[in-house]
Amino acid sequence: MSNAPGSPPPQNTAAMAVELAAITKRFGAFIANDGIDLAVRRGEIHAIIGENGAGKTTLMNILFGLLQPDEGSIRLNGEPTVVADPAAAIKAGLGMVHQHFKLVPSLSVADNVFLGMEIRRHGLIDHAAQIARTHELSKRFGLHVDPTERVGLLSVGIEQRIEILKVLVRGARTIILDEPTAVLTPQESRELFQTLRSFVAEGMTVIFISHHLEEVMEVSDTVTVLRNGRKVATRPTSELSKDELVRMMVGREVSFDRRPRAQLHGDAVLEVKDLWARDDRRLPAVRGASFTVRAGEVVGIAGVAGNGQTELAEVLSGLRPASHGEAWLKGQDLTTLSPAAIRETGLAHVPGDRMVRGVDRNASIAANTLMGRQHRGPWSRGGVLDWKAIAGNAGALIKSFDIRAQGSGDAVKRLSGGNIQKVVLAREFTNGADFLLIDQPTRGVDIGAQEAIHDEIMRQRAAGRAILLISVQLDELAALADRILVMFNGRIMGEVAGDDADEDRIGMMMAGVSPELEPAQ
Amino acid sequence: MEILDKLINVALIAATLRTTAPILLVALGGSFTTKAGIFNIGLEGQMLVGAFFAVIGSIWTGSAFAGVACGVAAALAFALAFAVLVVTFRANEVVVGLALNILAGGMTISLMKAIFGTRGSIVGHGIVGLPKVQIPGAQALLGSWAPLISGFTPIVYVAFIAVPLLVLFYNRTRLGLYIRVVGEKPEAAEALGISITRVRYIASLLCGLLAGLAGAHLSLGYITMFTENMSSGRGFMAVAILIFSNGDPLKVLAGCLLFGFADAFSLRLQTFGFPSYLVLTVPYVVALTALFALSYRARPKIIKETLASMQKLLSVDRNSAPVDKNPQ
Numbered sequence: 001m002s003n004a005p006g007s008p009p010p011q012n013t014a015a016m017a018v019e020l021a022a023i024t025k026r027f028g029a030f031i032a033n034d035g036i037d038l039a040v041r042r043g044e045i046h047a048i049i050g051e052n053g054a055g056k057t058t059l060m061n062i063l064f065g066l067l068q069p070d071e072g073s074i075r076l077n078g079e080p081t082v083v084a085d086p087a088a089a090i091k092a093g094l095g096m097v098h099q100h101f102k103l104v105p106s107l108s109v110a111d112n113v114f115l116g117m118e119i120r121r122h123g124l125i126d127h128a129a130q131i132a133r134t135h136e137l138s139k140r141f142g143l144h145v146d147p148t149e150r151v152g153l154l155s156v157g158i159e160q161r162i163e164i165l166k167v168l169v170r171g172a173r174t175i176i177l178d179e180p181t182a183v184l185t186p187q188e189s190r191e192l193f194q195t196l197r198s199f200v201a202e203g204m205t206v207i208f209i210s211h212h213l214e215e216v217m218e219v220s221d222t223v224t225v226l227r228n229g230r231k232v233a234t235r236p237t238s239e240l241s242k243d244e245l246v247r248m249m250v251g252r253e254v255s256f257d258r259r260p261r262a263q264l265h266g267d268a269v270l271e272v273k274d275l276w277a278r279d280d281r282r283l284p285a286v287r288g289a290s291f292t293v294r295a296g297e298v299v300g301i302a303g304v305a306g307n308g309q310t311e312l313a314e315v316l317s318g319l320r321p322a323s324h325g326e327a328w329l330k331g332q333d334l335t336t337l338s339p340a341a342i343r344e345t346g347l348a349h350v351p352g353d354r355m356v357r358g359v360d361r362n363a364s365i366a367a368n369t370l371m372g373r374q375h376r377g378p379w380s381r382g383g384v385l386d387w388k389a390i391a392g393n394a395g396a397l398i399k400s401f402d403i404r405a406q407g408s409g410d411a412v413k414r415l416s417g418g419n420i421q422k423v424v425l426a427r428e429f430t431n432g433a434d435f436l437l438i439d440q441p442t443r444g445v446d447i448g449a450q451e452a453i454h455d456e457i458m459r460q461r462a463a464g465r466a467i468l469l470i471s472v473q474l475d476e477l478a479a480l481a482d483r484i485l486v487m488f489n490g491r492i493m494g495e496v497a498g499d500d501a502d503e504d505r506i507g508m509m510m511a512g513v514s515p516e517l518e519p520a521q
Numbered sequence: 522m523e524i525l526d527k528l529i530n531v532a533l534i535a536a537t538l539r540t541t542a543p544i545l546l547v548a549l550g551g552s553f554t555t556k557a558g559i560f561n562i563g564l565e566g567q568m569l570v571g572a573f574f575a576v577i578g579s580i581w582t583g584s585a586f587a588g589v590a591c592g593v594a595a596a597l598a599f600a601l602a603f604a605v606l607v608v609t610f611r612a613n614e615v616v617v618g619l620a621l622n623i624l625a626g627g628m629t630i631s632l633m634k635a636i637f638g639t640r641g642s643i644v645g646h647g648i649v650g651l652p653k654v655q656i657p658g659a660q661a662l663l664g665s666w667a668p669l670i671s672g673f674t675p676i677v678y679v680a681f682i683a684v685p686l687l688v689l690f691y692n693r694t695r696l697g698l699y700i701r702v703v704g705e706k707p708e709a710a711e712a713l714g715i716s717i718t719r720v721r722y723i724a725s726l727l728c729g730l731l732a733g734l735a736g737a738h739l740s741l742g743y744i745t746m747f748t749e750n751m752s753s754g755r756g757f758m759a760v761a762i763l764i765f766s767n768g769d770p771l772k773v774l775a776g777c778l779l780f781g782f783a784d785a786f787s788l789r790l791q792t793f794g795f796p797s798y799l800v801l802t803v804p805y806v807v808a809l810t811a812l813f814a815l816s817y818r819a820r821p822k823i824i825k826e827t828l829a830s831m832q833k834l835l836s837v838d839r840n841s842a843p844v845d846k847n848p849q
Contacts, residue, residue, distance in 0.1 A: 087714065102709040104702050115702065116713035124693040 095172025105152030266295025300481030418449025541781025550731030558704030565756025566625030571736020600729025
């Protein structure tokens with residue numbers, strides 16, 4: 001390699017900062033990335049957008065050397081590169097700001113920024129020099145921090161700035177941010193965008209992972225959409241509308257094989273009035289939701305994942321406190337009750353994350369079908385469990401719900417995802433509750449089991465249960481729901497009757513545009 | 522008043538420094554493991570083997586300092602065993618710590634029996650104690666206050682000098698910083714390529730070093746003999762102090778001084794004819810009170826909630842009482 005005077009160093013001549021070719025990554029049978037090509041131009045803000053589980057983070061972890069691809073190659077600044085580990089990525093001028101920060105609370109901002117590459121004088125850490133350098137960098141890029149403050153006292157937004165400073169101090173020219181705005185308030189997000197623009201102004205490159213349309217439209221030059229591990233498209237942002245983006249994210253092939261149904265006009269079972277709740281970061285996640293679910297009715301909640309659906313389900317099941325509002329079920333306000341009391345009142349809950357809240361994966365099917373009613377007869381007599389009765393009941397459930405297992409003694413972890421979900425449904429649908437809260441019932445479930453689960457939900461509807469069905473799959477809602485409410489940014493943007501569910505109208509509302517209401521924000 | 526004057530004087534303060542030194546050393550040793558995120562309940566055992574082997578070494582070599590080296594080496598061996606089990610094999614820290622403590626207790630007793638054919642204590646046999654260091658000019662400078670800085674055995678000075686050195690170590694050296702990071706946020710250390718295993722080994726061994734010195738001070742400095750179980754709970758007191766100080770050297774010093782003072786004070790009270798069993802509880806009562814006061818501040822929520830619920834219970838009783846008296 002010759003470095004003749006006058007000729008620019010080779011890395012400045014390449015137009016592409018990052019080129020990924022046919023990247024494939026499998027985790028067991030699951031394909032997280034399926035032949036993804038990605039080219040990021042130098043000096044642009046390139047957004048990678050997709051729903052949760054679309055493969056965004058996996059792809060970036062591969063780029064940063066945290067994962068090795070099964071197939072495919074990487075070129076950085078035009079040079080074929082094997083990114084063996086993060087150290088190699090850093091050496092090649094990459095920097096990554098992860099979703100989860102790795103800062104030490106008791107250390108100062110400057111200490112955190114320089115951790116692992118301390119400036120030392122006479123063998124002792126030179127705090128003054130570290131503070132000065134941190135201060136200089138923070139000023140240059142508008143990352144306002146006080147270098148001497150302890151990190152433990154700072155907000156998440158400032159913590160993120162420190163993570164960015166860490167990346168800058170290590171000399172990154174291409175910066176990857178994984179869902180950076182997920183932890184930020186709207187103001188902090190705007191400040192972050194300013195900073196990202198200042199990076200680009202200095203010739204740096206930004207790769208920005210997100211599932212929020214608004215901010216992608218606002219800040220990026222180019223968008224790459226991923227769905228189910230595949231690349232859908234890479235387009236200049238200026239040529240895209242929000243609506244088009246949603247359709248690319250969620251998928252065009254929405255099939256509307258609507259389930260036949262008899263119209264039932266039951267009484268209101270669940271009444272939610274102006275419900276508000278905060279997420280784990282204490283930011284409002286549900287903002288004034290009001291709706292009613294009647295007996296014999298399936299009400300669907302649609303929305304891009306992360307728009308408050310999870311929090312809504314958690315509030316209704318008592319797992320998260322409401323900050324305001326009421327949710328009435330059979331004369332009781334659920335927001336004042338414990339999860340156990342809510343279940344006693346008449347809630348069955350099929351949680352969105354079945355392996356965490358749905359089942360104990362190490363316990364048997366029999367034990368899992370028992371959970372929550374172990375203190376009741378006929379399962380328990382005088383405080384002693386009657387395993388014969390429990391196993392007998394589990395055997396009957398295995399039959400009636402068509403759970404493919406050897407027997408009721410099988411550990412749940414040995415079942416497939418669809419069959420595990422059926423165990424949850426079998427337990428929840430047979431405890432006599434009037435209100436069923438069903439969150440993502442067919443996530444990660446094969447087609448055959450999907451059909452069976454949908455059949456079961458329709459049977460429950462016919463039996464006069466009131467059902468709230470939360471799903472990110474539009475086709476599922478269109479097939480099952482009598483009414484579809486669309487959530488965006490914690491609000492219910494509008495309602496569509498299931499019979500004339502219109503993909504475009506729902507898509508608009510999922511993107512935050514509502515014909516009836518004012519657009520949010 | 523006169524009694525108070527007799528109780529509290531220069532001699533008491535000097536005695537406080539002397540009684541503080543061993544617990545301060547062992548607690549400072551534990552500060553390394555605490556900061557590195559290891560709950561080290563094995564301090565007691567490390568101190569005890571340090572004390573025993575310091576005596577053995579002193580008898581064998583005829584030199585107090587060689588004795589100290591022996592004690593430190595024995596404590597280091599215990600610290601290494603602790604680190605191997607806890608860091609490498611990821612055994613439970615409390616179980617390993619307790620096991621090593623029990624081993625230390627039993628081992629010293631049976632070795633004593635095997636070597637000296639006695640139980641209880643080793644006195645005489647040519648044990649060489651540590652010399653007392655007379656600071657030149659102390660008498661001239663401080664007059665009657667001289668005993669505050671002069672006339673201690675060397676390890677006492679080491680203990681108190683170690684405090685500012687440790688402050689410097691944690692704030693200004695890379696190793697000190699890494700020990701803190703490993704304890705506080707192991708995932709951050711990992712992400713930056715700091716070896717958690719190595720740092721925890723180093724912290725465990727540094728802990729053994731100071732615990733060994735503390736033990737040697739007990740048997741060669743504080744007094745010149747070894748008795749069964751002579752660490753007598755100092756290692757556990759150190760653990761308690763470490764929990765509440767989070768291993769910060771200055772807070773460790775404050776906690777140890779409190780305990781040392783209570784210890785010295787109880788010794789003084791004994792000479793005034795107070796019943797000794799009662800007097801011997803003083804250090805522990807003081808320590809418990811102090812720890813409660815600290816914990817009240819550190820965990821106000823739990824305690825306040827407990828108090829609130831107790832008040833609620835009491836007020837319910839009060840409200841219901843008049844109803845019983847005045848039936849309608």
